[in-house]
Each structure stands twice: as C-alpha cells, then as structure tokens.
Amino acid sequence: MKLAAFDYASPATIEEAVALLASRSGNAKIISGGQSLVPMLAFRLAAPELLVDLKQLQGLNRIDIAEDGVRLGAKVRWCEIERNERLKGAHPLLVEAIRHVAHYQIRNRGTVGGSLAHADPAAEMPGIAITSEAELMIVGSKGKRIDKASDFFKGSLSTSLAPDEILTEIKLPPWLVGRRWAFLEFALRRGDFAIAGVALYYDMVGGNIADIHIGAIGVGDRPLRLHAVEAVLNGRKLDDVAIEDAAKAARESIDPPSDIHAPAEYRRALLTTLLARALRQSAV
Amino acid sequence: MKVNFELNGKRVETDVEPRMTLADCIRDHLRQTGTHLACEHGVCGACTVLVNGEAVRSCLILAVQAQDERVLTVEGLSREEALTPLQSAFRKHHALQCGFCTPGFITTAHALLTEEPEADEDRIREVLSGNLCRCTGYLPIIEAVLEARSAYTHKDDK
Numbered sequence: 001m002k003l004a005a006f007d008y009a010s011p012a013t014i015e016e017a018v019a020l021l022a023s024r025s026g027n028a029k030i031i032s033g034g035q036s037l038v039p040m041l042a043f044r045l046a047a048p049e050l051l052v053d054l055k056q057l058q059g060l061n062r063i064d065i066a067e068d069g070v071r072l073g074a075k076v077r078w079c080e081i082e083r084n085e086r087l088k089g090a091h092p093l094l095v096e097a098i099r100h101v102a103h104y105q106i107r108n109r110g111t112v113g114g115s116l117a118h119a120d121p122a123a124e125m126p127g128i129a130i131t132s133e134a135e136l137m138i139v140g141s142k143g144k145r146i147d148k149a150s151d152f153f154k155g156s157l158s159t160s161l162a163p164d165e166i167l168t169e170i171k172l173p174p175w176l177v178g179r180r181w182a183f184l185e186f187a188l189r190r191g192d193f194a195i196a197g198v199a200l201y202y203d204m205v206g207g208n209i210a211d212i213h214i215g216a217i218g219v220g221d222r223p224l225r226l227h228a229v230e231a232v233l234n235g236r237k238l239d240d241v242a243i244e245d246a247a248k249a250a251r252e253s254i255d256p257p258s259d260i261h262a263p264a265e266y267r268r269a270l271l272t273t274l275l276a277r278a279l280r281q282s283a284v
Numbered sequence: 285m286k287v288n289f290e291l292n293g294k295r296v297e298t299d300v301e302p303r304m305t306l307a308d309c310i311r312d313h314l315r316q317t318g319t320h321l322a323c324e325h326g327v328c329g330a331c332t333v334l335v336n337g338e339a340v341r342s343c344l345i346l347a348v349q350a351q352d353e354r355v356l357t358v359e360g361l362s363r364e365e366a367l368t369p370l371q372s373a374f375r376k377h378h379a380l381q382c383g384f385c386t387p388g389f390i391t392t393a394h395a396l397l398t399e400e401p402e403a404d405e406d407r408i409r410e411v412l413s414g415n416l417c418r419c420t421g422y423l424p425i426i427e428a429v430l431e432a433r434s435a436y437t438h439k440d441d442k
Contacts, residue, residue: 001324001325002303002308002324003303031349034344035326038344042324042325079338103411104413105329105341106326106341106414109344109345189413
C-alpha cells in the first residue's frame with residue numbers, strides 16, 4: 001500500500017500546470033484533494049511519472065450563484081458546498097446529493113473537479129452533472145473549451161479530458177423557483193459508494209409534470225440520464241399509475257453491471273425502488 | 285524534496301520522496317507515532333489528523349502537500365499534567381479497548397466539537413461513520429463524545 005515513485009510539481013499558474021501536463025505526454029496526472037487519486041496510487045492502479053498539484057492555483061475555489069446558473073470552481077471542496085447557506089436555495093438538489101459524498105474527513109479535502117475528472121460511475125457529482133445538463137469548462141494546450149456533461153463522461157473512470165487538459169469549472173443551469181426534486185441513494189454503510197442512486201427534478205405546469213430530468217448512478221459504466229423514463233412522465237399527473245409506468249420504463253432502460261457489491265438484477269430492482277420513492281418524495 | 289510545515293505547534297522540516305504520505309512522514313520521519321495507519325487507502329480513519337483545523341485522512345495527503353500547513357496530531361491534543369476532557373470521557377465510557385483506532389476517533393471528535401460543540405447524536409454518528417473500530421461497537425465512543433461536548437462549549441479546551 002505504498003505509492004510508486006513519481007515527480008511532483010506545484011505550479012503557480014494554470015498555464016504552467018498545462019505545460020507540465022503536456023511535457024509528459026500522458027504520464028502526468030493532476031492532484032488536488034487527492035481523495036480518489038491517492039487510493040488509486042496506493043493500489044498502484046495508477047502510476048503516473050508526474051503529479052501536478054493545483055494547490056497554488058488561484059480562482060478555482062469560487063462558488064458563484066447568478067441568474068445564469070451556479071458555477072463551482074474545480075477546487076471547491078464538499079465541505080464548502082455543505083456550509084454554503086445560499087446554495088441551499090440556489091440548488092437544493094446539488095446540496096442534498098453532496099451530503100452523501102464519502103465521509104467527514106474526505107469531504108474536507110475532496111473536490112468537485114476531482115470527482116468529475118475521476119468519473120466513478122457511482123459518484124454523486126457526475127450524477128448531478130448528467131441529470132442537470134451541466135457544462136464543464138476545460139483548459140488545455142490548445143486553449144479553452146466547454147464540454148456538455150453528456151459528452152464528457154466516456155465510461156468508467158474515463159472522460160473527454162485530453163492528457164494536457166484541466167477541468168476548471170462546472171456550471172449548472174439556473175434552478176427555477178418552486179421546482180420539485182429528490183435525490184436518493186442506497187449504500188450498505190453511510191459514506192460508502194452507492195450501489196445505486198437517483199436524482200430527479202421537474203416543474204409543474206397546470207398540475208402536470210414538465211421538463212423532468214432523471215439521472216441514475218451506480219447502474220452503468222457512467223452516470224446515466226434516463227430519457228425513456230422522462231418521456232413516460234412528461235405531461236402527466238404524478239399518480240400511482242405514472243410512478244408504476246416510470247418504474248417499468250426504468251427497469252427496461254438500464255443494463256447494470258454485476259460485481260462483488262451487488263448482482264445486476266439487484267441493482268435494477270434497487271434503482272426501480274429508489275425511483276418510485278424519489279418520485280413520491282418529490283411530490284410532498 | 286524538502287518539506288516544511290508546522291507539527292503540533294513546532295516548525296518542522298524534513299526531506300521526503302514525493303510519494304511519501306503525510307502519515308508515513310509524521311510517523312517515520314518525525315517519529316510522532318500516535319497517528320496510526322491501518323488501511324492506507326482512506327477507509328478506516330485511524331490516521332486522521334487536523335490540517336489547518338480540519339480533520340483529514342493523513343494517508344490520503346502527500347507529505348509535500350503539507351508544505352506551509354498547520355498539522356495537529358493526537359500528540360498535540362494531549363496535556364502533560366492530566367487527561368483532556370475528551371480523553372477522560374473516553375476513559376470513563378470505555379470508549380476504547382485495543383486502542384488502535386483511538387487516535388483517529390480523538391482527532392475527528394476534537395475537530396467536530398471545536399467547530400460544532402452543540403453537535404447532536406445524529407451528527408456525531410454521521411461524522412464518526414468515517415472511522416472504524418473493531419472492539420467497542422461504537423456506542424461507548426458516541427457516549428464519550430456526547431459527554432465531552434460541554435468542555436468545548438465552555439472553550440476551556442483548545
């Protein structure tokens with residue numbers, strides 16, 4: 001459980017950080033909180049030549065709440081989201097999801113950008129990014145680009161980030177007043193990775209569900225958006241029949257993995273149950 | 285690489301490989317062995333220390349990342365003359381048996397109560413869920429932390 005040897009750099013600017021990443025052609029990794037990366041290094045699942053620490057970079061730890069949405073800098077830590085009183089109104093779904101991230105000590109170090117770039121299919125932040133159609137700001141040797149969350153996640157622990165690119169910020173679309181939402185996940189112990197989880201929100205138009213967004217974690221090789229389930233619910237009243245139809249559509253639209261934590265059929269049943277509960281909870 | 289930080293109120297400097305974790309640095313280089321290492325991958329909480337007042341897992345921080353930071357270990361939370369209120373409460377409630385996990389519980393509980401001296405039982409349970417103990421069954425630990433709260437409310441402990 002000792003890490004393989006690597007070089008370490010702690011640049012002062014993002015340009016320097018990008019240049020350092022580019023200098024090792026794919027054998028350099030970014031470290032910030034290190035709460036996902038250091039375990040990977042400890043297990044020697046990753047053995048980069050160089051770690052580029054974002055510690056000294058300025059301006060990546062802002063939480064901005066504006067009319068065009070909520071922006072979180074890549075270095076924003078989970079504990080900062082938890083403590084931010086304005087976020088509770090500006091994005092209650094985000095705050096509730098982040099309450100489920102790991103444990104107290106890890107929430108003091110782990111960052112938004114780290115979780116997104118690590119891209120664990122069961123992680124909460126990628127799930128929220130997918131559910132809410134977030135945009136990701138990325139800087140690399142070729143300049144800046146913006147990626148949609150739906151294009152960013154490529155598979156388990158795999159993203160669109162090039163070896164010389166750094167994720168700098170995530171932007172969540174504005175949260176409408178009166179919006180209904182729920183976030184539920186199930187893990188064997190508090191703070192563990194979810195076996196399955198669901199995030200959803202919608203608006204009410206004339207007593208019917210409008211523009212529902214449903215995301216699922218832990219049931220695929222990446223966080224999933226359940227478009228087929230959304231299609232079943234949009235324009236309908238949220239009643240028992242609608243919930244039953246949604247659960248059926250969810251069961252048919254996922255193909256979860258089997259591993260030591262749970263077989264595929266268990267995950268499918270769990271997600272269906274969580275979805276039904278989340279829909280009921282959102283209506284209260 | 286040279287790394288220089290504050291450990292339990294004293295400035296320390298040592299030469300480490302970048303791959304050395306803060307936990308190994310504290311134990312093997314600086315010989316403060318109160319911080320215990322069990323899982324070494326961020327699951328058990330035994331190695332919890334405070335960095336700038338916040339509880340963190342020292343096995344998931346590189347020693348070089350502690351440059352210029354303020355690190356407090358379980359050694360920094362004890363007094364020569366007597367047990368601290370938190371230590372006394374652990375003793376009174378039999379909140380340890382083998383004691384291996386105890387430094388992690390003490391540092392975590394200290395960080396929590398310093399910031400939230402009014403933490404209720406649910407909050408204490410939530411926070412301590414990041415620490416594993418194979419002896420006590422946890423209930424005595426929760427009782428001890430609940431009892432130690434009053435000392436933090438009165439601010440007579442640091």
